[in-house]
Amino acid sequence: MATLEINDLHVSVDTENGPNEILRGVDLTVKQGETHAIMGPNGSGKSTLAYSLAGHPKYSVTGGSVRLDGEDVLEMTPDERARAGVFLAMQYPVEVPGVSVSNFLRTAATAIRGEAPKLRTWVKEVKEAMERLKIDPAFAERNVNEGFSGGEKKRHEILQLELLKPRIAVLDETDSGLDVDALRVVSEGVNRVREGGQVGTMLITHYTRILRYIQPDHVHVFAQGRIAESGGPELADKLEEEGYESYVKGGAAA
Amino acid sequence: MAEAQNIPVGSNTTGSIAVAAESTVATRMSAEPSFDVADFPVPHGREEEWRFTPLERLRGLHDGSAEASGSLKTEVSAPEGVTVETVGRDDPRIGRAGKPVDRVSAQAFNSFEKAAVVTVAKEAVLSEPIRVSLHGEGGVSYGHTVFEVGAFAEAVLVLDHTGDNVRAANVEYVLGDGAKLTVVSVQDWDDTAVHCSQHNALVGRDARFKSVVVTFGGDLVRLQPQVNYAGPGGEAELYGLYFTDNGQHQEHRLLVDHDSPNCRSNVAYKGALQGAEAHAVWIGDVLIRAAAEGTDTYELNRNLVLTDGARVDSVPNLEIETGEIVGAGHASATGRFDDEQLFYLMARGITEREARRLVVRGFFAELVQQIGLPDVEERLIAKIEAELEASV
Numbered sequence: 001m002a003t004l005e006i007n008d009l010h011v012s013v014d015t016e017n018g019p020n021e022i023l024r025g026v027d028l029t030v031k032q033g034e035t036h037a038i039m040g041p042n043g044s045g046k047s048t049l050a051y052s053l054a055g056h057p058k059y060s061v062t063g064g065s066v067r068l069d070g071e072d073v074l075e076m077t078p079d080e081r082a083r084a085g086v087f088l089a090m091q092y093p094v095e096v097p098g099v100s101v102s103n104f105l106r107t108a109a110t111a112i113r114g115e116a117p118k119l120r121t122w123v124k125e126v127k128e129a130m131e132r133l134k135i136d137p138a139f140a141e142r143n144v145n146e147g148f149s150g151g152e153k154k155r156h157e158i159l160q161l162e163l164l165k166p167r168i169a170v171l172d173e174t175d176s177g178l179d180v181d182a183l184r185v186v187s188e189g190v191n192r193v194r195e196g197g198q199v200g201t202m203l204i205t206h207y208t209r210i211l212r213y214i215q216p217d218h219v220h221v222f223a224q225g226r227i228a229e230s231g232g233p234e235l236a237d238k239l240e241e242e243g244y245e246s247y248v249k250g251g252a253a254a
Numbered sequence: 255m256a257e258a259q260n261i262p263v264g265s266n267t268t269g270s271i272a273v274a275a276e277s278t279v280a281t282r283m284s285a286e287p288s289f290d291v292a293d294f295p296v297p298h299g300r301e302e303e304w305r306f307t308p309l310e311r312l313r314g315l316h317d318g319s320a321e322a323s324g325s326l327k328t329e330v331s332a333p334e335g336v337t338v339e340t341v342g343r344d345d346p347r348i349g350r351a352g353k354p355v356d357r358v359s360a361q362a363f364n365s366f367e368k369a370a371v372v373t374v375a376k377e378a379v380l381s382e383p384i385r386v387s388l389h390g391e392g393g394v395s396y397g398h399t400v401f402e403v404g405a406f407a408e409a410v411l412v413l414d415h416t417g418d419n420v421r422a423a424n425v426e427y428v429l430g431d432g433a434k435l436t437v438v439s440v441q442d443w444d445d446t447a448v449h450c451s452q453h454n455a456l457v458g459r460d461a462r463f464k465s466v467v468v469t470f471g472g473d474l475v476r477l478q479p480q481v482n483y484a485g486p487g488g489e490a491e492l493y494g495l496y497f498t499d500n501g502q503h504q505e506h507r508l509l510v511d512h513d514s515p516n517c518r519s520n521v522a523y524k525g526a527l528q529g530a531e532a533h534a535v536w537i538g539d540v541l542i543r544a545a546a547e548g549t550d551t552y553e554l555n556r557n558l559v560l561t562d563g564a565r566v567d568s569v570p571n572l573e574i575e576t577g578e579i580v581g582a583g584h585a586s587a588t589g590r591f592d593d594e595q596l597f598y599l600m601a602r603g604i605t606e607r608e609a610r611r612l613v614v615r616g617f618f619a620e621l622v623q624q625i626g627l628p629d630v631e632e633r634l635i636a637k638i639e640a641e642l643e644a645s646v
Contacts, residue, residue, distance in 0.1 A: 054601050057593065082603035094598035098616020104602075107612065111603035143616070144598075160602065 002167035010063035024225035040222030050172040054088035085167030096144040151182040158189035175210035187213030223247035287353035294357035324393015335378035351426035352454035362422035365396035376404025383410040390419025397423035405430035429461040443471035459485030467494040500529020512546035521553035530563030550580035
C-alpha cells in the first residue's frame with residue numbers, strides 16, 4: 001500500500017532579501033485510499049507544500065524528508081516523482097503553445113505507464129474520460145491550456161488525474177475560481193479516482209465548499225508553514241463557522 | 255511562449271513605428287538600390303545595413319576580392335507546364351523584380367555569368383512542386399535566378415541549399431496577375447558555408463506570394479527577402495524559421511514595400527538559438543507609402559534562447575505615410591526557455607529532454623504547418639530534433 005510520509009519538512013524560496021522560509025516543519029502521512037483536506041489562510045504555505053512535493057525548482061528543501069513507500073522523493077527530479085506516482089493538479093496550469101492536448105496526454109501516459117498505450121483503446125479511454133468531465137472533444141486538438149478558461153484548465157487537470165492514475169494526488173486549490181456546476185463536475189472526477197481506492201489524496205483548499213462534494217477522512221489546518229491542528233471532517237465544520245482567525249492570531253502571538 | 259518581459263542578457267529587441275519619419279528605410283541605407291556594384295562603397299561595418307554582420311566572415315564577398323572559383327551543382331526537377339532556360343546577362347527578363355540593395359547583392363549581379371530563368375506558363379496549375387537543389391562543392395559562386403509565374407498560374411517551388419560554398423545571389427519572383435506562388439527556401443548548408451542572397455518578389459494584381467525561409471546551416475547566412483506590388487489587391491505572406499547554433503550567424507532582413515492600394519502582408523519569423531556564439535539577426539521593415547491606401551500588414555518575430563550567451567538582434571520597423579489603412583502592426587519578443595512549461599511537462603512524468611523537444615517543436619509548429627509539403631515538413635522536424643539532440 002502506497003504511503004507518503006512527510007517528516008519535519010522545511011522549505012525556503014530565494015528572494016531579493018535572501019532565503020525566506022515558508023514551510024517550518026510539516027509532518028503528514030497520507031496512505032493510499034485516504035483523503036486529507038489541507039486547509040488554511042492565504043500565505044500559510046499550502047501551495048508551497050504542493051509544489052515542493054512535485055519538485056518545482058523554485059523551492060529549496062532545507063530540512064526534513066519526504067518518502068513514498070520508503071523511497072526518498074526529494075532526491076527525485078520532477079519527472080521521476082511523477083513516474084513514482086505523485087501527481088500535482090496545479091492551481092495555475094501552464095500554457096504550452098504548439099503542443100496539442102492529445103499529443104501531451106499520450107506523451108504523459110507513455111511516460112507514466114512505461115510504454116505507449118495501444119492507440120485504439122487509448123483513443124476510447126480519452127474520449128470517455130473527456131465525456132465524463134464534460135470536455136468538448138475539440139479540446140484534444142487545442143494547445144495545452146492555451147486560451148482555456150479557468151474552469152477548462154481545472155477540468156483538464158482532473159482529466160490527467162483520471163488518465164494517469166497516480167498513487168498520491170495533490171490537488172492544489174482545484175476548486176478556486178470554479179462556479180457550482182464546474183465544481184460538481186470536477187469533484188465527481190476526483191471521486192471517481194478516489195473510489196478506485198488506489199490513490200491517496202491531498203486536497204488543498206482555502207474554502208470548505210468543495211468538501212461538500214469530496215468527503216475527507218482527515219482535515220488539517222495549515223498556518224505559518226506547518227500543520228496547526230488535525231482532526232476529522234468535523235474540523236471543517238468548525239472552520240466554516242469560525243474561519244481561520246484563531247490560527248492566524250495564535251500563530252502571530254507564538 | 256516567452257514574451258518580451260523575459261529578455262536575456264545579450265539580446266536586443268527594439269522596434270519603431272515612424273510616421274513621416276526623418277530616418278526612413280531609404281535614408282538609413284548607405285546607398286540607393288542599384289545594379290552597379292560601383293554605386294556601393296565597400297562597407298566598413300558601421301553602416302545601418304551592415305552593423306550586425308561580421309564582415310570578416312563574408313570571405314571577400316563585400317569588397318570585390320572573392321573571385322568566382324567554386325562550383326555549385328544545380329538540379330532542377332519541374333513538372334509539365336514549366337520551362338527551364340539558361341540565359342545570358344543581357345536577357346530582358348533579368349532585373350525586373352527589383353534592384354540590389356547592398357554591395358554584396360550588387361556584386362552578385364555584376365558577377366554572374368549565366369542566369370537561370372524558370373517560367374510557369376500562364377494559367378498552368380502545377381500538379382507537383384518545382385524542386386531546385388543547389389549543392390555547393392566549395393569555392394566562391396555568384397548566381398542569378400528568375401522565377402516567373404504567369405497570370406493565374408499556381409506553383410510551389412522548393413529551393414534546397416546544401417554543401418559548402420561562398421555564395422552571393424539574387425533571386426527574382428515575378429508573379430503575374432492573379433498568380434499564386436509558394437516558395438520554400440531551405441538553407442541546410444555545411445557549417446563552413448557563406449550565403450548572401452536577395453530575394454525580390456514582384457507581386458502582380460490580386461496575386462498571392464508565400465515564402466517560407468528555413469535556415470539551419472552555414473557559418474554565415476544573410477538573406478534579404480524584398481516584396482513589391484505591381485498592382486492593387488496583392489498578398490504576401492513571409493514566414494521564416496531558423497535554428498542558430500554555436501558559432502553561426504544567421505541574418506534575415508525583410509522589406510515589404512506597400513506602394514499599391516489594398517494589398518496585404520503578413521510576416522512571421524521564429525528562431526531558436528543555442529550556444530554561446532550563436533547570433534541571429536532579424537530586421538523587418540515595412541513601408542506603407544501614401545498611395546497604399548487600404549493596406550493591411552502585420553509582422554512578428556519570436557526568438558527562443560535555449561542556452562546562455564546566444565545573441566539576438568530583432569528590429570521591426572514600420573513606416574506609414576497614409577492613415578487610410580486597414581491595419582498595421584508589429585511584435586517582437588525574445589525569451590529564454592520557459593522553466594514553468596518545462597516543470598509542467600515534467601510533473602506529468604515527461605523527461606526533461608522530451609519536454610524540451612515538445613516545447614521547441616511546438617514553438618515552430620505553426621510555421622512548419624505553413625509549408626504544406628509533407629516531405630519538407632518531416633525533414634525539418636527531423637532537423638530540429640537533431641539540433642536539439644546536440645544541445646541536450
